[in-house]
Amino acid sequence: MGDRWRIEVDRSLCIGSGMCVGHAPDGFDLDSARQSHPRTATAEACEKLLAAAENCPVEAIALTLADSGEAVFPPED
Numbered sequence: 001m002g003d004r005w006r007i008e009v010d011r012s013l014c015i016g017s018g019m020c021v022g023h024a025p026d027g028f029d030l031d032s033a034r035q036s037h038p039r040t041a042t043a044e045a046c047e048k049l050l051a052a053a054e055n056c057p058v059e060a061i062a063l064t065l066a067d068s069g070e071a072v073f074p075p076e077d
Contacts, residue, residue: 003045004066007038013060020061023052042066 007027009020016034020027027049028036043049053061053073063072 004042005045005049005063005072006042006066006069007040007049008062008064009036009038010060010062011035011037013058015058015060017057019055019057020052023055024048027052036060045072 009028014036016030016036018030018034018036020036021030024046026039027043028038030036049063050073053059053063059074062074064070065072
């Protein structure tokens, strides 16, 4: 894809399902409270990160283009 994405997890929404770790184990960790957090603030755009965001049951993961801030997921209406 070539772009870099900023990865953010809204920890007030996260329910610790672990779906993000299942889809993108290199992108996310669960802490001792089972709250998700990205391993890095930005990463190369990839299908695994997108799948993690799309499959989060509470849509706690936001992906934006690192250089412009444009929304990748969830898409802006």
